[in-house]
Amino acid sequence: MQRLGAAVAVFAALTLAAGVHLGDANLFLLAAAAGLCAFTTWRSATISSFLKIFVSIFSVETIVFGAVRLLEVEGLWPASLADYALPESMSLTVAVFSIIVFGLSHIPVVREMTRIADLYFDTQDRGELHIWGLPTFRVREPLIAVAMIVTLVLISQGLVGVSVRLSFIRRDYYTALQEMNAGEFWRLFLFGFTPWAFVHVVVAVIDYVLQSTLIIRWRQWLTQHYVTRWLGGRRHYAMALVGGVTDNPDQRIAEDVNRFIDGGDSGYGIYSYSILLISKLSSLVSYSIVLWDISSAFTFFEANIAIPGLLFWAALVYAAIGTVTTHLIGRPLTSLLFEKQRREADFRFSLARLREYGEQIALLRGEGAEGASLVRRFGAIVANYFAIIDLRKKLVSFTATFNQLSIIIPFVLTAPFYFAGKIKFGVMRQTADAFDNVETALTFFVDYYVFLSDFRSVLDRLASFDAAANRADELNAAQPATRAERRDIAFDVKLALPDGRRIVEATSLELAPGESALLTGPSGSGKSTLFRAVAGIWPYSEGRIEIPEGAKVMLLPQRPYVPIGSLARAVAYPAEPETYSRHEIAEALEAARLPGFVAHLEEESNWGQRLSGGEQQRVAVARALLAEPDWLFLDEATSALDEKLEGEIYAMLRERLPNTTIVSIGHRSSLLAFHQRHIAMEQEADGTFAPREAVLA
Numbered sequence: 211m212q213r214l215g216a217a218v219a220v221f222a223a224l225t226l227a228a229g230v231h232l233g234d235a236n237l238f239l240l241a242a243a244a245g246l247c248a249f250t251t252w253r254s255a256t257i258s259s260f261l262k263i264f265v266s267i268f269s270v271e272t273i274v275f276g277a278v279r280l281l282e283v284e285g286l287w288p289a290s291l292a293d294y295a296l297p298e299s300m301s302l303t304v305a306v307f308s309i310i311v312f313g314l315s316h317i318p319v320v321r322e323m324t325r326i327a328d329l330y331f332d333t334q335d336r337g338e339l340h341i342w343g344l345p346t347f348r349v350r351e352p353l354i355a356v357a358m359i360v361t362l363v364l365i366s367q368g369l370v371g372v373s374v375r376l377s378f379i380r381r382d383y384y385t386a387l388q389e390m391n392a393g394e395f396w397r398l399f400l401f402g403f404t405p406w407a408f409v410h411v412v413v414a415v416i417d418y419v420l421q422s423t424l425i426i427r428w429r430q431w432l433t434q435h436y437v438t439r440w441l442g443g444r445r446h447y448a449m450a451l452v453g454g455v456t457d458n459p460d461q462r463i464a465e466d467v468n469r470f471i472d473g474g475d476s477g478y479g480i481y482s483y484s485i486l487l488i489s490k491l492s493s494l495v496s497y498s499i500v501l502w503d504i505s506s507a508f509t510f511f512e513a514n515i516a517i518p519g520l521l522f523w524a525a526l527v528y529a530a531i532g533t534v535t536t537h538l539i540g541r542p543l544t545s546l547l548f549e550k551q552r553r554e555a556d557f558r559f560s561l562a563r564l565r566e567y568g569e570q571i572a573l574l575r576g577e578g579a580e581g582a583s584l585v586r587r588f589g590a591i592v593a594n595y596f597a598i599i600d601l602r603k604k605l606v607s608f609t610a611t612f613n614q615l616s617i618i619i620p621f622v623l624t625a626p627f628y629f630a631g632k633i634k635f636g637v638m639r640q641t642a643d644a645f646d647n648v649e650t651a652l653t654f655f656v657d658y659y660v661f662l663s664d665f666r667s668v669l670d671r672l673a674s675f676d677a678a679a680n681r682a683d684e685l686n687a688a689q690p691a692t693r694a695e696r697r698d699i700a701f702d703v704k705l706a707l708p709d710g711r712r713i714v715e716a717t718s719l720e721l722a723p724g725e726s727a728l729l730t731g732p733s734g735s736g737k738s739t740l741f742r743a744v745a746g747i748w749p750y751s752e753g754r755i756e757i758p759e760g761a762k763v764m765l766l767p768q769r770p771y772v773p774i775g776s777l778a779r780a781v782a783y784p785a786e787p788e789t790y791s792r793h794e795i796a797e798a799l800e801a802a803r804l805p806g807f808v809a810h811l812e813e814e815s816n817w818g819q820r821l822s823g824g825e826q827q828r829v830a831v832a833r834a835l836l837a838e839p840d841w842l843f844l845d846e847a848t849s850a851l852d853e854k855l856e857g858e859i860y861a862m863l864r865e866r867l868p869n870t871t872i873v874s875i876g877h878r879s880s881l882l883a884f885h886q887r888h889i890a891m892e893q894e895a896d897g898t899f900a901p902r903e904a905v906l907a
């Protein structure tokens with residue numbers, strides 16, 4: 211950025227010299243803008259990487275357009291290219307754009323936007339690039355994105371240029387029609403319109419493909435980023451414990467990431483904001499110049515007095531009336547749209563819960579209550595929808611009237627001049643075009659303003675996700691389970707609840723290898739929490755739990771997780787089903803007393819809903835047989851089995867996993883027979899529970 215800043219400074223100095231040499235005040239103005247642009251470009255070294263792309267484009271354009279201008283004023287521009295000389299103010303305009311982007315980078319909400327955008331633009335990840343006909347190659351992902359954005363910005367500016375050029379061709383075309391000049395009409399038709407129209411179509415297709423590719427690549431990367439952040443370091447569990455702020459991370463990942471980049475169904479995302487803003491600004495400036503220039507043809511009285519920029523001011527006043535009125539009518543729309551999102555999400559969530567708890571609801575005959583609640587929730591959507599319709603009805607009435615008037619107003623304004631013979635029909639048409647463009651660009655800023663408040667909520671949600679992930683990292687840093695050079699598992703730990711209340715003090719407990727133990731105690735005394743701490747996922751703790759270096763520890767909870775897919779996948783989880791042979795998986799199922807399911811190993815189903823509680827627990831036991839851990843912690847993992855089957859399972863585990871030490875939590879006294887030690891949670895005077903050696907009954 212600093213080198214680019216220096217280059218702009220050199221250009222500013224040359225322009226100043228040319229200004230002094232020719233005594234041209236416009237060049238002084240350009241030199242001053244370029245000087246300021248040089249300063250802001252230099253200072254842009256520290257701004258967001260995303261915004262740097264735009265500063266760079268505009269600063270380079272300042273030099274390129276400015277150089278063309280200098281060549282022109284010095285009379286060095288080839289006469290054959292006179293038609294392609296750039297409008298005088300181009301260089302000045304892009305210099306101002308560059309300064310504006312630098313200024314924007316200091317606004318807090320823009321900073322928040324670019325912080326998330328920069329996750330992508332600062333990554334070191336490499337991505338694959340397929341260009342038609344060329345071999346695939348791998349480059350840094352941001353390079354691909356930057357190349358696409360630069361091309362898209364140039365295209366969007368180019369399209370504005372083409373559109374301005376077409377407005378001039380159209381002017382001559384209509385004048386030729388008015389003057390019955392058939393030769394000029396056909397010449398303009400064939401060599402004026404047709405090639406530009408063709409360029410327009412080709413560029414529009416390239417623009418569409420590039421835009422969509424950029425959006426999906428960016429979304430793919432950002433989704434992957436958030437998924438990794440959510441699952442990595444077991445943050446998802448700690449984030450759920452932190453609670454509150456991240457009510458539903460799935461919505462952040464599935465919806466907000468998309469809305470951040472592209473805007474989704476409602477409004478704009480950061481990409482659409484940036485490109486549309488540039489396109490509209492370019493269009494506004496270009497057509498304002500056109501309007502300003504044609505205004506000189508609109509003279510009053512015989513004295514030929516012209517009001518400078520008359521048509522531009524007319525368009526400005528007209529657009530201002532339109533935007534202010536739209537804003538006044540549409541102001542409540544932001545909160546109505548926000549509410550719409552919330553109510554739709556509530557309804558979706560109720561439906562998903564209904565599916566998940568289908569059995570419980572059917573058993574309780576809760577369909578009536580559920581139906582009423584769904585009707586109520588959907589009623590809230592309908593009420594909000596009607597409020598939106600009511601408001602949009604007013605808005606549409608106004609904007610439709612406004613748009614109809616927009617077509618007529620330039621003609622009404624120009625008609626007296628036309629009929630007085632002061633302007634030709636072509637000029638009248640071009641005025642209408644330019645008027646329309648300036649007016650559309652100006653009213654765009656109202657939409658921009660309305661959607662910005664909606665976009666803010668997306669930013670806030672993504673930011674709260676990041677905040678919860680950071681908080682989870684802080685919590686996880688205090689994990690009690692550590693690896694040490696020893697054979698047994700040693701506890702010297704105090705565990706608390708998320709609200710800080712102390713529940714367990716295990717300060718001198720040791721579990722020896724080969725010596726199975728049963729942990730009992732009152733419900734809520736923290737037995738499961740102690741197991742969670744062994745697994746290293748309970749962050750509210752002080753002290754440490756030392757686990758033998760290299761030992762494989764496995765924990766089976768009371769309600770096992772059974773993924774959707776084939777039964778073989780469910781048994782092998784979390785390993786891939788191919789990790790084990792079909793024979794090994796079948797044997798494990800048989801040993802876990804599920805021989806009837808061997809024939810269904812390849813069957814895809816929602817096994818978590820299909821299998822009974824006891825069957826699910828036996829699938830988890832089969833998992834343990836395959837994984838062969840050194841330590842197996844069973845947290846009421848056989849509670850859904852009858853005592854006889856539970857006994858058989860314990861005997862089988864002992865026989866098949868002779869090198870595994872089993873530590874169980876359970877309430878049944880029959881379990882004592884399968885363990886060598888009995889540890890009971892006893893309540894201390896301060897209300898906490900401590901594991902104490904109990905006598906085997």
Ligand SMILES: Nc1ncnc2c1ncn2[C@@H]1O[C@H](COP(=O)(O)OP(=O)(O)OP(=O)(O)O)[C@@H](O)[C@H]1O
Pocket residue numbers: 451707708713731732733734735736737738739740
């Ligand atoms: N995420 C959490 N947030 C707040 N409190 C929690 C959380 N998880 C557990 N608790 C509380 O911690 C206490 C101990 O729970 P834990 O599951 O360890 O008990 P337990 O001894 O295994 O009980 P049970 O025998 O009923 O299974 C309970 O009072 C429970 O409500």
